[in-house]
Amino acid sequence: MAGPALGGAPHAPDAGTRAARLLLVDREALAREVTDALYAESPELLARYGVAGREKCLQDMRYNIEHLTPAVELGDEGMFAGYVQWLDSLLRARNVPTRDVVRCLQLLADRCAVRYPRDDAETIARIVRAGLAVLAA
């Protein structure tokens, strides 16, 4: 389940570490971009969740990126998949459907593809896909 072992190889910054640094630096901007994109493509969300809901969405996006970052750093798909499963059950209990979670993660990968060099975006996208796979099951 775990990817390349951190601390196994001598530490020239590997792909995971490099991509994780991008996420760490850009967390706030990415969270805002994803939330803006989600509410732009689905204006009905504002009616459903209100302004407070939009703020919660933004906060959740920050959490998502916080959880994504160490999984990307370690190349650990299982770590992020476990988080996404937990998040989905938490949000379903609060009447947020799985499709909204899926869309958030897709938009996050999209934003990374726009912002980052292809290698880094793919390093991130691989972990995001592991999260999406859990929700597709």
Next chain:
Amino acid sequence: MIPAHGAFLDAIRRGDRRAAFRSLDAALDAGLDLNALYVDVVQPSMREIGRLWQENELSVAEEHLATAITESAMSRAFERVFVWRDQRTPRLIAACADEERHQMGLRMLCDLLELEGWETIYLGASVPIESLTQLVAAREPDAIALSATIAPHIPRVRAAIAAIRAMDLARQPVIAVGGRAFLNDPSLAKKVGADLTASDAAEAVRALDERVRGRSDAS
């Protein structure tokens, strides 16, 4: 499931401090030791409280109340069973590194080690790494226990371990890690540079006793 589990869980779920105290009193009176009380009553109850929060059955305030009551109840139970004795070795420092706030597992570990004759230095939640290493230099523990509940805290645990390993100490402490993040994936313990992990406080006591006391016997 032993009956005390249900009574205690019911009490903390309702936020009823007195009922929680009574249920642990009754369990001790019935002959349960602190190991069993923590591992079979308190720990599964707290996990259930966490699940209830996740399922939106408990609010954040109710979850915090349940946690606060549980910590008081643990103090009370510990006082009832603790016996003074001269032995105060080995020594362990327990801390949540940086952002981590889930301290209860470490607290259980410290209480149970105290009963085994260890001296424990329990720092609780959110200890900055530089501050932790200063204390490690001053107190020279035989072992250190660090906890992480969620994945975002893993890099800080790794940084704390790296900082400790880089210290110029007379002897390197045995480093144990625990918490939900390591429970989900025990292989993370090695990746962050720890010597061992355990799935609950009682198992951690056994593993630490073996590693640390075994080592000093051999030397």
